[in-house]
Amino acid sequence: DTEVTQTPKHLVMGMTNKKSLKCEQHMGHRAMYWYKQKAKKPPELMFVYSYEKLSINESVPSRFSPECPNSSLLNLHLHALQPEDSALYLCASSQAGGNNYGYTFGSGTRLTVV
Amino acid sequence: DQQVKQNSPSLSVQEGRISILNCDYTNSMFDYFLWYKKYPAEGPTFLISISSIKDKNEDGRFTVFLNKSAKHLSLHIVPSQPGDSAVYFCAAGAQGAQKLVFGQGTRLTINP
Numbered sequence: 001d002t003e004v005t006q007t008p009k010h011l012v013m014g015m016t017n018k019k020s021l022k023c024e025q026h027m028g029h030r031a032m033y034w035y036k037q038k039a040k041k042p043p044e045l046m047f048v049y050s051y052e053k054l055s056i057n058e059s060v061p062s063r064f065s066p067e068c069p070n071s072s073l074l075n076l077h078l079h080a081l082q083p084e085d086s087a088l089y090l091c092a093s094s095q096a097g098g099n100n101y102g103y104t105f106g107s108g109t110r111l112t113v114v
Numbered sequence: 115d116q117q118v119k120q121n122s123p124s125l126s127v128q129e130g131r132i133s134i135l136n137c138d139y140t141n142s143m144f145d146y147f148l149w150y151k152k153y154p155a156e157g158p159t160f161l162i163s164i165s166s167i168k169d170k171n172e173d174g175r176f177t178v179f180l181n182k183s184a185k186h187l188s189l190h191i192v193p194s195q196p197g198d199s200a201v202y203f204c205a206a207g208a209q210g211a212q213k214l215v216f217g218q219g220t221r222l223t224i225n226p
Contacts, residue, residue: 004157031212042118042203042216043158056212090157096212102148103214105157 002027006091006106014114015081021109023074023091030096032074033103034066037088049074050096081113117141118206120217128225133191135220137204140185144206148214149178149189152201161202162189194224 004025013019023032031050035043048056049068063085065077074091088110092103119138127133137147145166150158164171164178164187171178177190191198204217 006157040218042218044216045213048212050212092157102150102160102163103158104160105150107155107157110155 002104004091004093004104004106006089006109008109009107010110010112012112012114013078013081015083017081018077018079020078021076021089021091021111023076023106024072025093025104026072027093027104028071029093029104030071031094032068033092033094034074034076035090035092035105037090037108039087043090047076078111081111083113086112116218117144118204118215118217120202120204120220122220123218124221124223126223126225127194129196130193133189133194133198133222133224135189135191135202135204135222137187137189137217138185139187139206141206141208141215142185143208144215145209146207147178147180147187148205148207149176150203150205150216151198152203152219158203191222194222196224196226198222199224 007022034046037043045058046060047066052068063080067075088108090108091106094103148163149161151161152158162173162176162178164180180187201219201221203219205214207214
């Protein structure tokens with residue numbers, strides 16, 4: 001299995017809703033990432049988990065809450081989002097400790113906040 | 115502060131010819147570089163990478179060139195095929211930093 005699977009593919013939520021994005025990989029990668037991509041912009045790093053521990057938080061607002069229940073799963077819990085949070089949310093994984101192997105990205109969740 | 119820049123938002127090339135995509139970076143701590151390809155509604159797909167100890171890496175139709183003194187890298191695709199039409203992102207990172215910085219992307223269109 002050489003894929004990163006993200007669910008759901010599309011999500012529309014209101015500003016008072018609570019929702020979660022899910023990401024799963026079975027490649028034995030011990031580093032997992034959340035990126036956010038706005039239209040016509042590059043992906044921007046949000047969080048990095050290494051060996052199931054949060055190692056990087058790029059000053060992301062607390063309305064985004066990541067969770068890594070085990071080495072194969074990564075969640076992003078969403079609460080009280082704003083319309084400007086609408087974007088493509090990408091999960092990625094890699095071998096821990098070095099990036100020269102390249103990330104494997106999922107297809108993303110297209111999030112719309114109304 | 116945009117540390118990785120792709121100054122051409124789009125590029126159009128005829129099928130069979132060479133496509134050259136360019137990328138510039140400012141952070142001298144970057145020591146490895148990657149190219150990703152992205153189709154609409156899909157995540158980026160890793161294409162090819164290069165470490166700063168090399169100046170060229172080749173994989174089939176794809177070759178990446180690195181000029182450290184100019185802080186410039188380029189991706190050559192030859193011959194270009196219609197299936198190469200996509201957005202190409204350049205990315206850079208430092209060993210062990212666990213963080214990639216992406217350029218803005220270049221939309222490549224291969225015309226028949």
